[in-house]
Amino acid sequence: MARRYPHIEPVHADFIARQKLFFVATAAVGGLVNLSPKGMDSLRVLDEKRIIWLNVTGSGNETAAHVAENPRMTLMFCAFEGKPLILRLYGEARAIHPRDPDWQTLLDHFPPLPGARQIFELTVDMVQSSCGMAVPLFDYVEDREALNDWAQRKGPAGIEQYWREKNVTSLDGMPTGIGDK
Numbered sequence: 001m002a003r004r005y006p007h008i009e010p011v012h013a014d015f016i017a018r019q020k021l022f023f024v025a026t027a028a029v030g031g032l033v034n035l036s037p038k039g040m041d042s043l044r045v046l047d048e049k050r051i052i053w054l055n056v057t058g059s060g061n062e063t064a065a066h067v068a069e070n071p072r073m074t075l076m077f078c079a080f081e082g083k084p085l086i087l088r089l090y091g092e093a094r095a096i097h098p099r100d101p102d103w104q105t106l107l108d109h110f111p112p113l114p115g116a117r118q119i120f121e122l123t124v125d126m127v128q129s130s131c132g133m134a135v136p137l138f139d140y141v142e143d144r145e146a147l148n149d150w151a152q153r154k155g156p157a158g159i160e161q162y163w164r165e166k167n168v169t170s171l172d173g174m175p176t177g178i179g180d181k
Contacts (some may be wrong), residue, residue, distance in 0.1 A: 005127040007048035012087055012127060016045055016077055020140050023076040024053075024120075026066035026093075031172040034062035040143060044109045051075065051089060051122045052106055057115035057151060057159055057167065061178060064095045064118055065170030068177055073122055080140070084132035091124040095177060115151030115159050117167070117178060 005012070016022075020039060027033040036058075043053040053075075055063065067073065073093035079085040096103055096119040106119045151159060160179070167178050 002128055002130040005129070008045060008051070008089070008124060008127055009048075012129070013045045013048075015079070015085065015087060016043070016051075019077045020143070021078075021080070022053075023078075024063055025074040025076070026063050026070070026072065028066045028069050028170070028172060028174060031066070031170070031174065032062070034066060036063065040113060040148075041111055042113065046109075049124050051124065052109060053120050053122075054107070054110045054113060054116055055118040055120060056113050056147060057117050057162060058147075059166065060171065061117070061163075061167040061176040062170050063120065064176040064178060065172070065174040067093050067095050067120065069174060073120070075122060078135045079132055080135065080138040084135060086130045086132040086135065088128045088130075089122060089124050090126045090128070091122045093120050093122045095120055097177060097180070099180070113151075114148055115154070117159075117163065 022038050022043060023035060024038055025033065025035045038053065043051065045051050071092040071094060073091060075089040077087045096106055103119065107116065154162060163178050167176055169175060
């Protein structure tokens with residue numbers, strides 16, 4: 001059954017650290033709801049109330065646009081092996097861009113990932129665990145390297161051009177803040 005917690009407990013942080021996949025949900029006021037799967041070595045629990053995750057270049061940039069208008073964010077983790085569990089973190093997020101003063105300090109928490117475009121910092125208001133008994137068991141094989149390979153081939157100038165073409169506005173036409181000075 002579901003339980004609520006005011007912050008990330010050590011057992012939650014251990015569970016999060018073992019996950020290879022997590023999901024991010026955001027929504028703009030009156031706009032589309034966005035739900036994105038995230039992988040790679042891109043998430044860190046900083047303390048019982050703060051999580052950061054490194055967002056790499058993708059086909060869209062919905063999360064950044066949504067958070068700029070409405071900072072609510074939910075992260076969800078599922079146990080795909082071992083004991084069943086679903087863990088959700090609810091809170092308010094902010095996007096940190098390479099131009100922001102705390103970018104480098106937060107970026108130092110991650111291995112280098114080509115195409116890094118934002119770091120999202122989530123301040124956790126509530127943690128909820130639930131059974132997860134309907135989540136299927138899966139075997140992890142490996143991370144996909146296709147996105148890293150693509151970003152490496154593009155290079156920094158190519159990535160910035162891609163941002164200008166594909167990542168400046170959301171599907172709803174809202175600004176994402178990428179490329180702003």
